Amino acid sequence: MASLKTISFLFLVLILISDSSTALGKRIRDRNKPCKRLVVYFHDILFTGKNAQNSTSATVGAPAWGNKTALANPFRYGDLVAFDDPITLDKNLHSTPVGRAQGFYLYTSKSTLAAWFSVSFVFNSTEHKGSINFAGNEYVLQNTRDISITGGTGDFFMARGIASLMTDAYEKTDYFRLRVDIKLYECW
Ligand SMILES: *[C@@H]1O[C@H](CO)[C@@H](O)[C@H](O)[C@H]1NC(C)=O
Ligand SMILES: *[C@@H]1O[C@H](CO)[C@@H](O)[C@H](O)[C@H]1NC(C)=O
């Protein structure tokens, strides 16, 4: 019956091990299952020289051969755009925003449309308060692009994960809407 003792001891050890991660308040789940998922849209209206009233983004830097109201050639390479975009839960630009996407993107390629995003989603709704921070390069012409979620505050304290971006609408040069599928793989 010594083996019974051994077995119950092993059981106890197992319970302690499996509990230690939750005891720290941290939840790391397996790779394939986000511990939190949230789909939102953000709307960007680029300042093109005439729409100061409703624009939500502006080119703040351009290469020497361009300027701040025209898109640089080729592929906007070198343009730096600052933005303060509304975030909504549906596709409607005029829905009540749940927060703001605030940051910048820098066009990074001379051979395709690519943009480095550095942005905080600042949530301020009854459901969510806090921010999620994103960083990464995205190849705009691909259907789905993943960028890193590097951290968060408030309801998203210490968040880490992946955001899958899809262009949901693109109208002329002055309006685009991105669908952002936020998948957190670390939640506290
Ligand atoms: C922004 O305002 C301009 C001028 O009033 C208008 O033509 C344009 O459609 C508006 N853009 C969006 C995305 O609502
Ligand atoms: C910016 O460049 C575009 C394209 O070369 C030109 O049409 C426009 O007049 C320029 N705007 C300013 C403010 O210089």
Ligand SMILES: *[C@@H]1O[C@H](CO)[C@@H](O)[C@H](O)[C@H]1NC(C)=O
């Ligand atoms: C959040 O929303 C409330 C209510 O609309 C507002 O009073 C407050 O200033 C907002 N906070 C931020 C950080 O935007």
